[in-house]
Amino acid sequence: MNIDMIRAAAARLDGHARRTPLLGSPFLDEIAGRRVLVKSECLQHTGSFKYRGARAALTALDPATRARGVIAFSSGNHAQGVALAARELGVAALIVMPSDAPKLKIANTRALGAEVVLYDRATEDRDAIGARLAGERGLTLVKPFDEPEVIAGQGTVGLEIAAQAAAMGIERAEVLVPCGGGGLTSGIALALEAEAPGFRVRPCEPEGFDDTRRSLAAGEIRTNAQMTGSICDAIVTPSPGKLTFPIMHRLCGPGLAVSDDDCLHAMALAFTRLKIVIEPGGAVALAAALWHGDDLTRETAIVVASGGNVDAALFREALERFG
Amino acid sequence: MNIDMIRAAAARLDGHARRTPLLGSPFLDEIAGRRVLVKSECLQHTGSFKYRGARAALTALDPATRARGVIAFSSGNHAQGVALAARELGVAALIVMPSDAPKLKIANTRALGAEVVLYDRATEDRDAIGARLAGERGLTLVKPFDEPEVIAGQGTVGLEIAAQAAAMGIERAEVLVPCGGGGLTSGIALALEAEAPGFRVRPCEPEGFDDTRRSLAAGEIRTNAQMTGSICDAIVTPSPGKLTFPIMHRLCGPGLAVSDDDCLHAMALAFTRLKIVIEPGGAVALAAALWHGDDLTRETAIVVASGGNVDAALFREALERFG
Structure with a gap:
């Protein structure tokens, strides 16, 4: 598993995967107390980075x-x-x-x-x-995350972040990534290690399903106590993968965990300020940037909005409570 | 008012305005019965092309x-x-x-x-x-539409459409544009005249507020009978402009008019299939492509989603009725 595999995957995806935009809003920057940029993978084909x-x-x-x-x-x-x-x-x-x-x-x-x-x-x-x-x-x-070519494909998000941030003159940033099994997180971390060494990846998860955060803190793989009960269905996995965990352990900063309400609130703000639709699991990184800023250390937070496949009823609830 | 002014505006906007993505979904193509591509200006800074x-x-x-x-x-x-x-x-x-x-x-x-x-x-x-x-x-x-430099700025949307469509190999298309005073529509029409002569612009309006459609049909400026009563507030204007109308009359195909319910339905489909937020006035072109296909003549419809500044309550209504 190395950067050359990610570059090769990028070449195979060229002309097929969308180069999704890096969006931002002064209103989000003000809430977060730092610059926030949103890599909008909800706009990818099929509505997610997958x-x-x-x-x-x-x-x-x-x-x-x-x-x-x-x-x-x-x-x-x-x-x-x-x-x-x-x-x-x-x-x-x-x-x-x-x-x-x-x-x-x-x-x-x-x-x-x-x-x-x-x-x-x-x-x-x-x-x-x-x-x-x-x-x-x-x-x-085709495994969902613990598979080298899948990690390489997800890592192309990291190549794009590096290029888009460089074009904006950004040299140091924390990159917050919604984390289930860790395919996206580890792929981005590998890409940024090579292309943007001033960037540090921070995995983000729902509270109570923070297996990766606890695994990183312990230095070995930990498992979630339960698999149901979160609205963030897309990123609830039993534990980080055997391939993805060592990469995250080597390259990522401490994990962050957010509440379901934080996710719904972040979804409503993405609606109002960015005009994009994010699903709950895809909103954990934005939620962490907006309301867990005390745990961040750099002036710029780049957050991945990893998917937008949310039912209309749940989206309406987010708007009703936080819109 | 000419293409050089639009190119000059594009140079001044470079690095400031977002190059918004051209999105699509096989699910929308199936409804429309043709290929539909959505120029997502709702993702522009401040949530609209303005x-x-x-x-x-x-x-x-x-x-x-x-x-x-x-x-x-x-x-x-x-x-x-x-x-x-x-x-x-x-x-x-x-x-x-x-x-x-x-x-x-x-x-x-x-x-x-x-x-x-x-x-x-x-x-x-x-x-x-x-x-x-x-x-x-x-x-x-700074006038909202009947002003050469404003038309030039909006015309940069047309330059981007031409380049993005060319990269996809598209040589002939109808380009459906939400039309208020006609600044965006005339600017895009001028840009495409120079850059994509196989493209034809079609102005789109709400039913009952179709001053441009009637003006184009009559060959002279017509006025709306009323100024209130549409949910498409952003594109309700008394009449096309003195500068914009002659450009539209020279370059555009017949106008299209859609109902408020068509707009709400299009907003719900953009939520489900594209993960973008469109306001009612910004959704008239997508609505026309989806449900007025009999009035279109080409295999590809490129529609501009011109803005996304919609209140949460109205968006929830769209999802409740059509989501």
Whole structure:
């Protein structure tokens, strides 16, 4: 896992992934007490950064393997990223999704051309279902984060941040990244190590699901006590990955944790001040920059808004309470 | 008024105005029955394209004149654009706003450093107030649309559309533009005449406030029967301008008119599929592309989403009804 893989992924994504804008507002700067810039990956294809890693992974497969098709487990953003990348490359995608996943995400994944197999989280074994289907059809598994080519794809966000910040004359910054399994966070950290050594990555998580923050503090992998109960569904994972954790441990500053209400408030402010739609899990970094500034140390905070796939009802609630 | 003025404005805006992304979604293409690309000017500074014309106009003034300050009449987007451009250039801005303008827009304009003078639409004469204050202080009036340098600034949207579409290999398209007084529409039409002759501009308006559509059909300026009663407040003007109408008459195809409900529905789809926030007046072009496709003639519709300054309550209504 190194910078050359990220650069190679960027070359394969060129002309396919969107170079998302780095947005800001004087009104957000005033709240945060520092300059805040928002890397708006909610504007990426399929509404999240996951498309990058999916397309990077699929284009890294040898053609014969890829032609047999791919399989992924996901309740949401990774599913849509793999489905779109597979469709673009003309290969079959089978996505194993929990039957209680948001209906819109299931419908979107199907509409993007993937075959969706639903399973019951309470009674069925996802891995067994996946292994059986993969074996029968010769499908290749595309893991959501603990996979070098996926990390390389997500790392292209870091290359873009480095270039966009350099164009603005920014040499030192903290880069706050929503962190689930750590694919995006570790990829960005590797990219910035090479391209913007004055930048430091800070992983951000929901309170009570701060496995990465605790793992970084302990120096070894820690696990969340529970897997449900956060509105930040997209970034709730049991623990950081075996590949991603050592990278984060080597390169990242301490983790930050924010409340669900902080996320809803950040979503409402992104609506009012930036005109972008962020989902709760995608808003943890912005929330940390706005209301945990005492834990930051640099004049500029670059935050990644990692996705925007939020149900209308929850977005309305955010606007009603904080708009 | 010519393409050289637009190119000069683009040079003055370089590094200041955002080059906003051209977004799309297969889900929108399916509804429209053609390819739809959205030039997302809601992501521009101050949440609308108006910043471009304001900064272009202010930077075109000779320094001594500019140093005395500027004045503008506006209930919203033009006010914020002028306020920000003036602050960036270090000159005073006085904005005359109706006392019933949205509180958020008044607050934003003040927060951007402008002095705001409120007047009562029912009992006071805006022009008399403005003329008195401008005379006392030597301020220069920045008109909202019927002003060559403002048209040139808005025309930079057209230059970007031409370049972004060319990079995607698009040679023929209709370009749907929300139209109030016609500054944005005429500026884009002039830019595309020079840079993308296979493109044709179509002005879009709310039903019942389709002065430009009727003017184009009649070959002379027509006026709206009323000035209130649309949710598309940002683009309700009495008539197209004396400068903008001849340009639109020479270069634009027939106008399109959409209902308020079409706008709300388009706003909800932009939320779900593009993750951007559009205000009602900024959504008329997207609404026309989605539901008036029978009136279009080309395979690709490029629509301008001209602004995103919508109150949370109205956005929640759009999501509740159409999300």
